[in-house]
Amino acid sequence: MSLCDPFSRRINYLRISVTDRCNLRCVYCMPEEGVTLKRHEEILSLEEIEAFTRVAVSMGINKVRITGGEPLVRKGITTLVSRLSLINGITDLTMTTNGILLAQYAHELKAAGLHRINVSLDSVDPERFREITRIGDISLVLAGIDAAQEAGLLPIKLNCVITKSASEPHAVAVAEYARQRGFEIRYIRQMDLCSGSFWVVQGGEGGNCSRCNKLRLTSTGGLRPCLFSDVEYDIRALGYEEAIKVSVECKPERGTISKSGSFNGIGG
Numbered sequence: 592m593s594l595c596d597p598f599s600r601r602i603n604y605l606r607i608s609v610t611d612r613c614n615l616r617c618v619y620c621m622p623e624e625g626v627t628l629k630r631h632e633e634i635l636s637l638e639e640i641e642a643f644t645r646v647a648v649s650m651g652i653n654k655v656r657i658t659g660g661e662p663l664v665r666k667g668i669t670t671l672v673s674r675l676s677l678i679n680g681i682t683d684l685t686m687t688t689n690g691i692l693l694a695q696y697a698h699e700l701k702a703a704g705l706h707r708i709n710v711s712l713d714s715v716d717p718e719r720f721r722e723i724t725r726i727g728d729i730s731l732v733l734a735g736i737d738a739a740q741e742a743g744l745l746p747i748k749l750n751c752v753i754t755k756s757a758s759e760p761h762a763v764a765v766a767e768y769a770r771q772r773g774f775e776i777r778y779i780r781q782m783d784l785c786s787g788s789f790w791v792v793q794g795g796e797g798g799n800c801s802r803c804n805k806l807r808l809t810s811t812g813g814l815r816p817c818l819f820s821d822v823e824y825d826i827r828a829l830g831y832e833e834a835i836k837v838s839v840e841c842k843p844e845r846g847t848i849s850k851s852g853s854f855n856g857i858g859g
């Protein structure tokens with residue numbers, strides 16, 4: 592079975608935000624004081640995420656990315672990975688993490704069945720990293736990347752947020768680090784949901800509406816056909832299959848703006 596939207600785009604990629612919580616406070620994502628977090632009972636259980644993903648895969652999804660907030664702060668994250676890895680039909684099971692807890696989890700994630708990993712790294716300079724993340728210690732992230740490489744979560748891709756261009760000094764330094772280590776790099780220009788400003792990810796697939804193949808599941812069970820839209824379907828209310836069907840049918844040709852969304856809630 593496959594999912595096709597009204598613009599003949601095949602929809603085969605599900606991004607799952609497993610939490611709105613994060614252990615960093617990146618200046619382009621969260622206010623310093625953090626955000627009002629969802630109540631525990633609002634957050635999808637591991638069982639609900641697994642059950643929804645099974646239905647999604649039976650309808651044509653074969654690529655699954657686990658995001659957040661920061662997915663590694665979610666209790667039971669390796670259990671979730673192992674359950675998802677057992678679903679027949681997922682050909683690519685990956686995660687995007689800020690790397691702070693990665694050294695602790697890398698081997699467990701690999702053993703649980705995770706295929707590969709993207710790590711957010713906007714700078715290799717400790718001071719600049721602290722400035723961007725407000726509270727982050729870059730040595731933890733670099734140790735996490737080492738552990739991921741050792742564990743075989745390959746290929747490792749680095750997500751580097753830029754203001755305007757990949758020739759910005761911190762981005763050039765991240766690219767050099769990636770080159771030396773044999774990692775791939777993606778440049779993600781800072782986006783703004785409210786004003787609808789976004790660009791195609793350099794070196795990746797994101798932001799290219801004409802080829803968009805994504806659905807996004809929020810940590811509270813909202814299925815979003817598009818990041819830059821306020822349209823969202825409640826999978827608990829509608830039922831999993833119906834929510835997927837209507838999300839694909841109502842997927843917009845291109846993104847506009849999102850007033851209700853937040854990156855930590857939707858998972859970028």
Ligand code: SF4
Pocket residue numbers: 797798799800801803804805816817818819843844845846847
């Ligand atoms: S803005 Fe929407 S349609 Fe465009 S690439 Fe992003 S999610 Fe897809």
